[in-house]
Amino acid sequence: MMITLTKRGYTGETDLEPIAALINACEAVDCLDEGSSIAELRQEIEAPDVDRDRNLCLWETPEGTLIGFAQLWIPESGEVRDGFLWFRVHPMFRGGTVEGEIVGWGETRMQEVSRECGVPVSLRSGTRETDGDRIRFLESCGFTINRYFFRMERLAAEPIPTPHLPPEFTLQIGEQQKNGDAWVELYNQSFIDHWNFHPLTRDRLDYELANLPYRPAFDLVAVSPDGQFAGFCYCTIYAEKNRKTGRNEGWITVLGTRRGFRNQGIGRALLLAGMQQLQSAGVETILLSVDAQSPTGALKLYESVGFRKSFAKIALSKALDNPKLAN
Template identity: 55%
Template sequence: MMANLSARCYAGESDLTAIADLINTCEEVDRLDQGTSISELQQEFNQPSRDLARDICLWEDAGGKLIGFAELWISEPGTVIDGWLSFSVRPEARCGDVEVAAVAWGERRMREVASLRGAQVKLRSGVRTQDADRISVLTNCGFRVDRYFCRMARSLTEPIAEPQFPEGFALRLFPGEQDSEAWVEMFNQSFIDHWNHHDLTVEKFKYDLAKPSYRKDLDLIAVAADGTFAAFCYCEINVEECDRTGRNEGWIAVLGTRRGFRKLGLGRAMLLAGLQRLKAAGVETAILGVDTANPSGALRLYESAGFHNIRDSISYIKDV
């Protein structure tokens, strides 16, 4: 199969239609909720700090039909730089050759990153537990299991308890872009103790604020008496995804409490406030993802708030 294929770099927005078609063709077979649209791909590709010419690779047959697609998400510079690899291969071409080529491409790119930045690098890839073929590919390519995650859901037709905030804390909507640095500091201080944390940048945060899907009414913070941003819950409704799947879902996209303000009940209060906001927006089901070994006890919190596990996934890692 590989003898009939050629690899090339991303050529720009002229490739978006073919990439979306490939991903959606795979989704029709795999049913992994990984469908997409041209506008969603544009938002994904146009995020700051992405080198699209180097971090995307396409494989085409002799007739120019797109057979395989791979991309890398490379973390911000640090002691260790992670490259998150995802790839899609047309079902009829899944003999292993294109998948192995995608992994090899990812390894080469991360070695290049290591050389340019003088840092240790890791190659990572996530997979649903039911995707036995992808697990086999990663295992045969030398990846090992690093972490387990689950996706959880909660019906918003069930009663939602009233959030109880500790004395001295007030629930507020995030004021806006002018407070980006304070929000980013809160985010990084909230997740600094978590697995595989990489600092969020103000540039990336401002990009997310400018997305068409951003809703200020779903962006909540808890403010301490001295004005410190202490905890947050940002919810998200992906209208295109809901239209594609036929499900009326909203996400608890990020939830956190910064160092120095934990064990006060802020996490639960922010979660319940987020659920109330999603329900008020007309959403029927709330979704979130969680690290099953989260050190802050997030899994227990979500279960106590009525969430149940609907899907498991695995994070694989390979030293490069």
């Protein structure tokens, strides 16, 4: 559909309602379980690592109807600076010029980052494995598939084996609140070997603790006999989302084991302990996401305790040229 569009930046609170309406109009057609609300959008957009002036963009019809929204998340680290592009286009306006304008905006913004930082950049995006139209569109723009991520689930009512940490290791709870710096270091050292890793910051942790669901009992850390944080499991129940969907689900949000402590059964023990906490909280289904090619063997671990794949997401990327760097 060829129309004249107006592109503009995010202007604040008044944009939240039309953005939420656009996302939910897409959800009504796509059924991806990715609807949103004004409150959820506010939490995400107000996060400390979101550049609201430069990394959010809206597309409107001449009548002022919002039909496209895009957000870039650009971690401030790495030899190559990545821009993660998330976008939605109203179902009535797909397949025209809107998607191309969104990708063009993302490329232009990342080239600005390259000039400012003097490093190569890439644009990344993702979608469900079953969304052939989105995959073909991204590939037509020069994106290539790099990775598959699986959503997995398990019924909480199924028996959960008893967790066993190595001798003299202890399980502590609530360390994100009690010892945030050490928890952030543990997180980063646990995921440093993972594909496309970007460090967690203390500012981000503090923001999530203040704005997202948190229960100390779901915040588990394995501590070695000499007092080191060796591994962690963090679980979440999104009560508002469960109310909207009518489901009763809990998440293994993150699970990791620090270098030097792997292959001792710590990750398995923490996973089982987290599952027990969610089971005790009364959830019906336990969910998680995993890199299908995780170098730590996470997929096999999850399968071994009863998790099964429900769907896959694909990560795609496109390297962007900066002529100044080439010279």
